[in-house]
Amino acid sequence: KTVFVLNGPNLNLLGQREPAVYGMHTLADVEKLCSAACARHGFALRFHQSNHEGALVDWIHEAGRVHAAGDLAGVVMNAGAYTHTSVALHDAIKGTGVTLIELHISNVHARESFRQHSCMAAAARAVMCGFGVPGYGLAIDGLAQLQPAA
Ligand code: DQA
Numbered sequence: 001k002t003v004f005v006l007n008g009p010n011l012n013l014l015g016q017r018e019p020a021v022y023g024m025h026t027l028a029d030v031e032k033l034c035s036a037a038c039a040r041h042g043f044a045l046r047f048h049q050s051n052h053e054g055a056l057v058d059w060i061h062e063a064g065r066v067h068a069a070g071d072l073a074g075v076v077m078n079a080g081a082y083t084h085t086s087v088a089l090h091d092a093i094k095g096t097g098v099t100l101i102e103l104h105i106s107n108v109h110a111r112e113s114f115r116q117h118s119c120m121a122a123a124a125r126a127v128m129c130g131f132g133v134p135g136y137g138l139a140i141d142g143l144a145q146l147q148p149a150a
Pocket residue numbers: 009010011078079080081082083103104105106107108115
């Protein structure tokens with residue numbers, strides 16, 4: 001089965017962006033960590049980042065097609081700031097029926113009040129935040145736990 005890991009705006013700046021909040025790992029490091037986590041569970045990985053909301057919607061639709069074919073383990077999504085604003089991402093998750101884990105590197109609840117509302121959470125299967133970059137691996141482990149017994 002395939003795992004989609006989708007990253008939203010400004011996550012291409014990981015490693016240089018507010019390192020006290022997001023750490024020193026780059027997005028390339030995140031991709032390596034996700035490949036290793038997927039390999040542990042026999043999942044294929046599709047890893048993407050975009051600063052554009054519509055591109056993220058399109059990748060959820062692509063995950064939806066893989067889901068319809070019975071080949072999706074799930075989606076791990078760090079939508080960045082779109083988490084807090086995007087009804088379109090909520091609707092894409094609902095509209096495709098994909099199993100999606102909302103992920104944040106930082107503990108958004110310990111930060112500014114505008115980060116404490118998520119448009120996506122009500123459509124997500126699970127929400128994780130505050131584990132830093134290792135959270136991506138934990139989310140993939142979580143998707144493995146959610147798979148129906150073969
Ligand atoms: C983030 C938290 C969001 O509030 C922020 O806009 C981001 C990153 C995180 O990973 O902690 O871009 O999703």
